[in-house]
Amino acid sequence: VFNLAHRSGTRAGLRGLSALWLLWGAAACGPGVPILTYHSISDLEDPYALSEQDFAAQLDWVKSAGFHTVTLREVLDADRQRGSLPPNPIVLTFDDGYQDNYVKALPLLVARGQRATFFVVARFLGADEAHRHIEAPGTPGERRFLLLSEARELAAAGMEIGSHSLLHRRLTTLPLDEVRRDVQASRDELSAALGQPVDFFAYPYNSERRQVRKLVEAAGYRAAVAGGHGMGDRFELPRVTVYRNMKPADLKSRLAEGWAAAAAEAN
Amino acid sequence: MRRWAVAAALCASAAGADDGRAQLVTAGPLPQGLSAITLFAGRPLSGLRAEHGFASWLDAGLQLEGGKEGFLRPGLGSRARLLRSGCSGLTARANVAFAAPVGAGLAARPITPTADGELGLAGDVGLGARCSVSVFAEVSGLLDTDLSNTRSGLFLQGVAGVEWAPWGPLSLIARAGKLRRMHTASLFAPGGAPVVTGGAAVRF
Numbered sequence: 075v076f077n078l079a080h081r082s083g084t085r086a087g088l089r090g091l092s093a094l095w096l097l098w099g100a101a102a103c104g105p106g107v108p109i110l111t112y113h114s115i116s117d118l119e120d121p122y123a124l125s126e127q128d129f130a131a132q133l134d135w136v137k138s139a140g141f142h143t144v145t146l147r148e149v150l151d152a153d154r155q156r157g158s159l160p161p162n163p164i165v166l167t168f169d170d171g172y173q174d175n176y177v178k179a180l181p182l183l184v185a186r187g188q189r190a191t192f193f194v195v196a197r198f199l200g201a202d203e204a205h206r207h208i209e210a211p212g213t214p215g216e217r218r219f220l221l222l223s224e225a226r227e228l229a230a231a232g233m234e235i236g237s238h239s240l241l242h243r244r245l246t247t248l249p250l251d252e253v254r255r256d257v258q259a260s261r262d263e264l265s266a267a268l269g270q271p272v273d274f275f276a277y278p279y280n281s282e283r284r285q286v287r288k289l290v291e292a293a294g295y296r297a298a299v300a301g302g303h304g305m306g307d308r309f310e311l312p313r314v315t316v317y318r319n320m321k322p323a324d325l326k327s328r329l330a331e332g333w334a335a336a337a338a339e340a341n
Numbered sequence: 342m343r344r345w346a347v348a349a350a351l352c353a354s355a356a357g358a359d360d361g362r363a364q365l366v367t368a369g370p371l372p373q374g375l376s377a378i379t380l381f382a383g384r385p386l387s388g389l390r391a392e393h394g395f396a397s398w399l400d401a402g403l404q405l406e407g408g409k410e411g412f413l414r415p416g417l418g419s420r421a422r423l424l425r426s427g428c429s430g431l432t433a434r435a436n437v438a439f440a441a442p443v444g445a446g447l448a449a450r451p452i453t454p455t456a457d458g459e460l461g462l463a464g465d466v467g468l469g470a471r472c473s474v475s476v477f478a479e480v481s482g483l484l485d486t487d488l489s490n491t492r493s494g495l496f497l498q499g500v501a502g503v504e505w506a507p508w509g510p511l512s513l514i515a516r517a518g519k520l521r522r523m524h525t526a527s528l529f530a531p532g533g534a535p536v537v538t539g540g541a542a543v544r545f
Binding site for chain 1: 385410411412440452453483485487494496521522534
């Protein structure tokens with residue numbers, strides 16, 4: 075009797091384990107679409123600036139590793155069953171709208187048939203060379219931003235343009251009314267200037283909280299990207315930041331981290 | 342010799358359960374026959390842990406944890422009491438777990454499946470008439486690996502916290518600390534990520 079009970083107990087245990095394993099398999103359906111964050115493609119002494127050579131090497135690795143670059147629009151459409159994604163999709167995003175995104179990054183992307191999403195600061199887009207927005211002019215840390223015509227050329231080349239706010243202020247420090255005006259005006263101004271809807275938003279400094287996310291959603295955006303701590307919902311899509319001197323091997327390891335590395339080194 | 346005798350006496354007392362104590366889950370292994378379920382939420386892990394005391398100095402349990410980076414981490418753990426003196430003690434802890442990404446919707450921080458092992462040393466001091474408040478601290482080392490060089494790492498975690506049993510079998514737990522990769526010299530140097538969790542435990 076003991077043996078029978080023991081055996082049936084063992085069988086029940088095995089069945090339980092099998093059920094748990096199946097449940098685990100169903101839950102562990104793999105990560106979603108990884109989103110990378112780039113900033114300046116230059117030799118600036120900045121932790122977020124990546125050299126042209128390192129950027130080209132990363133793009134080559136992305137291609138050779140079987141990743142297919144897609145836009146956020148395609149990810150959202152696929153999520154709503156309005157389209158499908160290629161195998162191993164990946165989204166490349168650029169924050170801030172530096173001129174080197176157009177001068178250096180665009181040719182490298184186009185040459186490889188790759189696409190990216192550029193988050194530009196609406197009021198930093200100069201109308202012409204005389205009005206180009208430049209920070210720290212004449213210093214080694216000079217930063218030149220896109221002209222409106224360059225942003226249009228990015229869009230014409232198949233790149234996606236999103237909003238990175240009106241003036242690149244940390245939205246979590248602003249009164250909510252000001253945040254509302256900022257996210258709405260940046261969407262309206264960019265849409266009008268580019269002649270196409272601007273549906274995606276990137277929080278300046280990746281700084282966001284629930285009320286800010288709600289205002290971004292209320293402004294009509296379809297989704298927003300955040301930093302490494304993003305929760306994965308539509309208005310807090312997590313991104314992996316690319317830092318200076320990151321080689322393809324570093325990128326590879328950041329694209330598949332263990333949980334402890336992801337938790338300990340978020341963003 | 343006297344020092345060894347004191348240590349031996351402390352070890353011997355570690356094996357004996359004091360029925361008058363509140364038996365908090367953070368105050369070393371649960372006494373033999375006692376079980377506890379702990380629910381906790383925070384950063385980097387949230388989840389549920391079930392433990393049972395198998396000897397007066399040893400307990401073991403199952404855990405299911407997850408993190409907002411988009412992973413689940415089921416595992417097994419055990420604790421052994423090394424020393425006890427009154428309401429205070431020193432405990433060793435070992436855990437093994439497996440973490441894998443879960444369906445995270447649109448986009449996810451890319452988490453790769455890994456196995457990990459964790460070894461920790463915890464000290465606790467009981468306060469109050471029945472040791473109904475436990476102040477504890479733990480340092481642990483964690484090896485997280487997928488058997489490749491690029492995705493294996495050693496991590497160091499230091500946490501401190503407090504557990505309070507306001508009523509019967511229920512207790513409330515709060516802990517805070519830091520998790521960081523072990524290649525950097527000090528746990529107190531900048532970097533790493535905060536560990537902040539709160540939860541409740543029921544003993545039965």
